[in-house]
Amino acid sequence: MNAPVPPAVELRAVADYLQQRGWHPKNRSVIDLLSVDAWDALVTHMGEELVVPWERKPGRTTEDVVSTLHAAADTAEGGETS
Numbered sequence: 001m002n003a004p005v006p007p008a009v010e011l012r013a014v015a016d017y018l019q020q021r022g023w024h025p026k027n028r029s030v031i032d033l034l035s036v037d038a039w040d041a042l043v044t045h046m047g048e049e050l051v052v053p054w055e056r057k058p059g060r061t062t063e064d065v066v067s068t069l070h071a072a073a074d075t076a077e078g079g080e081t082s
Helices: 007-021 036-045 051-055 062-079
Strands: none
Touching (some): 007 036, 036 051
């Protein structure tokens, strides 16, 4: 049985994936790529802001999304225990 992937690791992996493959709020959105634990870490980092409206805001860029995922990973890593 595999140990679960820590949210910080998953958030960074998804950020890297989106940086390489590109992000699109409907065709390659964050909600489709994250587990529940990583999603919770992202929402917590964003101060409970709703991610889907944030992600779909006109003018949002791949770099915005990638940067936020990395920042959420940093936040999650600070709160994770082994």
